Amino acid sequence: MTLVNDAAPAVRSTGRKFRAFTAKHLDELTARAGLSPEQRLATRAVATVLPFRTNAYVIDELIDWAAAPDDPIYRLVFPQPDMLPEADVAHLTGLLRREAPKAEVEAAAHAVRMKLNPHPAGQMELNMPSFGDGKIPGMQHKYDETVLYFPKQGQTCHAYCTYCFRWAQFVGDADLKMAGDDVDQLRDYLVAHPEVTSVLFTGGDAMIMGEPVLRRYLEPLLELDQLESIRIGTKSLAYWPQKFVTDPDADDMLRMFEQVVDAGKNLAFMAHFTHPRELEPLVLSEAVRRIRDTGAVIRTQAPLIRSINDDPAAWESMWRTQTRMGMVPYYMFVERDTGPQDYFAVPLGRAHDIFRNAYKNVSGLARTVRGPSMSATPGKVCVDGVVDLFGEKVFALHFIQARNDDLVNMPFYAKYDPEAVWLDDLKPAFADRFPWEA
Structure with a gap:
């Protein structure tokens, strides 16, 4: 199977279906980047601890394979052996080399994860509010005016960034995951807290959801006069702009954005762009235009x-281009x-x-x-x-x-x-x- 063409045109057809690549594809992809068998095994070892997921758009349009593995977009999405302590990588590599039982590998990977501060800034201990009979799953309320909500159906992304501070959401450990799907409970909490003027949907990536699912979260909030803004944290513009251009529900999604704006809410996309190359494809320009035409505002951020x-x-290049x-x-x-x-x-x-x-x-x-x-x-x-x-x-x-x-x-x-x-x-x-x- 050929995952990457030798000569990719600058702009491809944007009508292709989304195709994800996960850890099971790592060996072939890292071979394409020129890694030796031992380097590929070490990369797989890191991927037992930290999540890996990318897609055909990132592979075909954004990565400069001639420069891999030093290409910045490659490093943005592919695990690197020196991301973890050398002793931990050596131990995990040894387990993979001898084809240790899956349970043994997972236990060793979990032990490494627990040393990586999976939930910084008191996300689980300090930020989850009590309401009714207990904590509200999938909600954080750190600042008076802003509530964060993690929709259960939005707990993945079109591709994962190797630096992601929400990596613990993606490793399959239920104890580390923040997620909720009780929209009525969210609404009731907001009504009980009139100081809240903004809701931020985050994850994962809320834009991994289809229009009918996202609508289920947004529509109940549109009648709340206290809300001035609804925010959506997303990397979708960089990693799958087709979401807003050629995906089957792209037009329905944009009509829903218009509905939010027509309800008097500031709809803000908190769009993550980490490198200037993510801003180059023509399909990205079209996605930005279509979102802005709904009245939504796109604000950009990155670490x-x-x-x-x-x-x-x-x-400088990113800020100039974004402006x-x-x-x-x-x-x-x-x-x-x-x-x-x-x-x-x-x-x-x-x-x-x-x-x-x-x-x-x-x-x-x-x-x-x-x-x-x-x-x-x-x-x-x-x-x-x-x-x-x-x-x-x-x-x-x-x-x-x-x-x-x-x-x-x-x-x-x-x-x-x-x-x-x-x-x-x-x-x-x-x-x-x-x-x-x-």
């Missing part, structure tokens, strides 16, 4: 990822403290340099973007820069969002640490503790 987009030119296409640059995130963070993380000082050097070269229309931002336990923390104050080099930071809303937009300082990659690595400057620790 800063070492070896994939840790270059100011990449971000030209009518999308709104929104966030540059810092890679979260979960999964293979050690592999992907960029030190905070360098992250701010990358952000600043891209930001200074774009127009004011693109300067809607914020970052570098950490979605940490106390809230979303933005790194504003590195400054010298009172003879000390420090990070200047502020909260974009906070569990304690009195802290929002209040500046604070941390001692400069060239190795720090996350909020927990920092120590307070000019104070005994950080503001949220008081």
Whole structure:
């Protein structure tokens, strides 16, 4: 079976059906990338711990196979052997080499996962609200005005990113998954909490759902006057823009978006674009045009990822292109403290340099973007820069969002640490503790 053509045209027919590739295809795909048998086995070992899924569009349109395995889009979707500790990879590789029983491999993989902080920022412990008889499955309520909901039918994606902080949703462990399908319970919770003005559907990817299923979640919310906006977190524009152009229910989906807008809600696509190449295909341009024509707004965001987009030119290119296409640059995130963070993380000082050097070269229309931002336990923390104050080099930071809303937009300082990659690595400057620790 040939998975990848040697010479792929720049733009293919966009009417093809979606076709997924999973871990069972890894050996053939990584051979196409030029990996040796031992490297392919190590890649399969990592894929027992971290999820792997891609599709024909990513393979045919986005990956430069002549540059693989160093191609940034290849690294964006294919596991790398050095994403996990060497000893863990060696152990798992040994199990695969001797064809150990499936249960033994799964147990070893689970043990490695539990060391990777599968649910950062108190997602399971702090963010799930109590209501009625207990916790509401699939719901998070971290900030007063915003509720996150994880639809049960949206707990996969068109393709998985190797850096994904929601990787635990995709590994088949029910104890790690956040998912709900009780729309009435969601609606009742919102009515009981009038401070909520925005609902974000996330996952996974809500756009993996067909129109009838997504409609079941959206329609009950349209009558709630308290809601100002409905957001959909999605990577579908980058990984399967055909969803909005040639898929069988594309037109029905767009009519539903119009219905949301006509109901007086701001429908916002929180679209993830990680690399400029994801913005190049013509089908993507058409998908963006069709979504914007419904009245929906497309806001763009992505994490800063070492070896994939840790270059100011990449971000400048993305923000310029997105603005030209009518999308709104929104966030540059810092890679979260979960999964293979050690592999992907960029030190905070360098992250701010990358952000600043891209930001200074774009127009004011693109300067809607914020970052570098950490979605940490106390809230979303933005790194504003590195400054010298009172003879000390420090990070200047502020909260974009906070569990304690009195802290929002209040500046604070941390001692400069060239190795720090996350909020927990920092120590307070000019104070005994950080503001949220008081």
